[in-house]
Amino acid sequence: MSDIAGAMHLFAERFGRRPAGVWSSPGRVNLIGEHTDYNDGFVFPFAIDRRTTVALGDRDDRLIRVSSTFSPDAVELHVDELSPDAVAGWAAYPLGVAWALGEYGADLEHVRGVDLHIDSDVPVGAGLSSSAALECAVALTLDEHWGLGFDRPTLAKVGRLTENRVVGAPTGIMDQSASLLGEVDSGVLLDCRSLDADVIPLHFAAEGLSLLVIDTRVEHAHADGGYAARRASCEAGARGLGVGSLRDLRVDDLDRAAEVLDDETFRRVRHVVTENQRVLDTVRTLREHGPGAIGPYLDASHASMRDDFEISVPELDLAVETAQANGAIGARMTGGGFGGSAIALVINPLVPVITREVEAAFAERGYRAPTVFTVRADQGARRDA
Structure with a gap:
């Protein structure tokens, strides 16, 4: 450390x-x-x-x-x-x-x-x-x-x-x-x-929850073409719809977007527009009902990144699906995509269970062994000495 x-x-x-x-x-x-x-x-x-x-x-x-x-x-x-x-x-x-x-x-x-x-x-x-x-x-x-x-x-x-x-x-x-x-x-x-x-x-600890990180060990790099291509698609979608950025769109604008844009660009736009709403819904739910209620938004976010934005990989999908099948409150890939980590919000007793099941699922598929660990929300940048 x-x-x-x-x-x-x-x-x-x-x-x-x-x-x-x-x-x-x-x-x-x-x-x-x-x-x-x-x-x-x-x-x-x-x-x-x-x-x-x-x-x-x-x-x-x-x-x-x-x-x-x-x-x-x-x-x-x-x-x-x-x-x-x-x-x-x-x-x-x-x-x-x-x-x-x-x-x-x-x-x-x-x-x-x-x-x-x-x-x-x-x-x-x-x-x-x-x-x-x-x-x-x-x-x-x-x-x-x-x-x-x-x-x-x-x-x-x-x-x-x-x-x-x-x-x-x-x-x-x-x-x-x-x-x-x-x-x-x-x-x-x-x-x-x-x-x-x-x-x-967040109140994770008070609610008996842990945030599990499943590092697939599939390395990614933001300087490569996949990330830049997604950004270019978003900019093209905004131009096609006559807005300054996709932030200016709401979920009820997606019907018009489907008519104006080609299928791939539309799906990129749909991910961003619905993801913005999911962020706001997650924060509202967290405030009103606590962290145990935010799972559906995490699950929906992963599906959107997998299907609409197409930035997941088989290892990430397996990590998410295995965590969900073994009792996670919610799970999704996190980060820019094309590799990296998935996260799962789980009750504390399930941390060893989900860790074991994910490791077994990766071994069964012949994937590289993942690294699985918990993280806590910590203080930002600081002087230490």
Whole structure:
């Protein structure tokens, strides 16, 4: 597990001195609201108790040097050389954040260089937003250490700009917002148009519920063509219907959409429009009836992503179906799709049962063994030491 003492030790091991501070930021589970963020819609994620930790030390020059537990080599770049194309690979994330801070108005001409060491226990490629955890941890670290004074919504934009321009993934702002704004035992209802955020208590623990993550270990990448193609379909659907974004449509607009759009574009649009409504229905039900009543919306969300948006894979479908068949309150794939994880909301006694049944179902199909674990809603990005 990524922790404060471990981060300080690893920094000292790499750079030969104690760090000046340690910061961290969590991954996230999206409870519901998939592919709605870049359509100006609604999402309802929560920060999880898996975190990326950044230890920082000052330098006397203007180099930024980054190292990681997961890479044998440190990468360094002069502050004046920061650009979207300066570095490839894993180091593009932290160095891209430094560049993006400048794009949002940070005066980088007068900052000193830093050494950064990065550690994480957020699974990579599992749909739990390891990339946003890294971006937000670095953004908060540099913001506070350099005294930039950005608020958290702006830091979320910094992370999104890094993802879009440096990494090349056309994602929205949900992941960074969850990582920065999350609170313990709470989800973040985010309006991706206004960026208004409302922290909603989940009450999972009080109701005897656990959120089970089933990492299929089918890795996905948002920078590939599948994600971009879905975004292009959504934009084409909005143009075809004469609206600025799919956020402007309601469920009762779908009859007209079916008449105007080709079948594939219509199904992409239908997913986004109905998913927006499911997010609002989930939050309303959570407030009025508690978490035990939200299962039907989770189930319907998965069916929509499987059939209309076509971003599921057989392993995700098997995980969801097995959890549902063995008593889950609700289950769905989570994240951008084409791999990654499914989630299941379950009563506590069923955690070992569903874990065992999912593992057996994967073995029977000859799939790679999944990794199954529970997560709790945790605090967003913070300084740890």
